[in-house]
Amino acid sequence: MPAPEAWRLRFWRYVQKSESCWLWIGSKNEHGYGQLSISNRPAKAHRLSWELHQGPIPDGKCVLHRCDNPACVNPEHLFLGTQADNVLDCRQKGRQKGPPIRTHCSRGHALSGENLYVSPRGHRSCRMCRMQWMAAHQEERREYLRAYGALRRQKEKRHAA
Ligand SMILES: [Zn+2]
Ligand SMILES: [Zn+2]
Numbered sequence: 592m593p594a595p596e597a598w599r600l601r602f603w604r605y606v607q608k609s610e611s612c613w614l615w616i617g618s619k620n621e622h623g624y625g626q627l628s629i630s631n632r633p634a635k636a637h638r639l640s641w642e643l644h645q646g647p648i649p650d651g652k653c654v655l656h657r658c659d660n661p662a663c664v665n666p667e668h669l670f671l672g673t674q675a676d677n678v679l680d681c682r683q684k685g686r687q688k689g690p691p692i693r694t695h696c697s698r699g700h701a702l703s704g705e706n707l708y709v710s711p712r713g714h715r716s717c718r719m720c721r722m723q724w725m726a727a728h729q730e731e732r733r734e735y736l737r738a739y740g741a742l743r744r745q746k747e748k749r750h751a752a
Contacts, residue, residue: 598629602639612663613640623661640664641671653677675709696720 605617605625615625615636625636641654644666648654655677658668679692693702696717700706708718736743 598627598634598639599643602627602636602643605636606664608665611665612658612660612668613665614660615662615664619662625662625664636664637661637669640666641669645669675713675715678713 605615605627607614607616617636618626618628618633620626620633620635626633627636627639628634635654637656638648638654641648648671651673652671653674653676654669655672656663656668657670658665660668693715695701696719698717698720700717700719702715702717706718708716708721710716
């Protein structure tokens with residue numbers, strides 16, 4: 592990592608401040624986010640802005656825009672969120688192609704708050720249905736064990752001995 596000052600100085604060369612958004616006039620990626628090359632790797636300008644004004648970005652956190660302007664680097668317009676928030680945010684704003692985000696599961700439970708389960712791969716599912724599915728699965732397992740009850744009892748005896 593180069594000394595922070597190395598990019599700090601370059602950063603301001605590409606910022607055009609306005610009353611509201613601070614526009615990044617340097618290079619942008621395909622999604623319209625400003626980027627600055629640091630050690631030959633593109634770094635997102637709005638993330639650099641966050642680090643510049645607010646400090647380090649905690650692990651696993653994303654810097655998101657309140658103003659829906661990916662080229663904006665105004666720290667006042669930025670906030671921290673999770674990757675799941677980011678995907679949700681992008682889809683809601685129509686910036687990312689993909690199936691429309693579901694607000695309810697197929698059984699009508701709200702996919703939000705406590706009931707929203709986001710898998711490590713970003714798949715959103717219903718916690719209530721998930722639990723019901725697991726309970727049903729457990730029931731299946733119990734059936735299986737009941738069918739082989741005699742065998743199980745033998746095993747238990749062996750374990751106890
Ligand atoms: Zn803005
Ligand atoms: Zn559900």
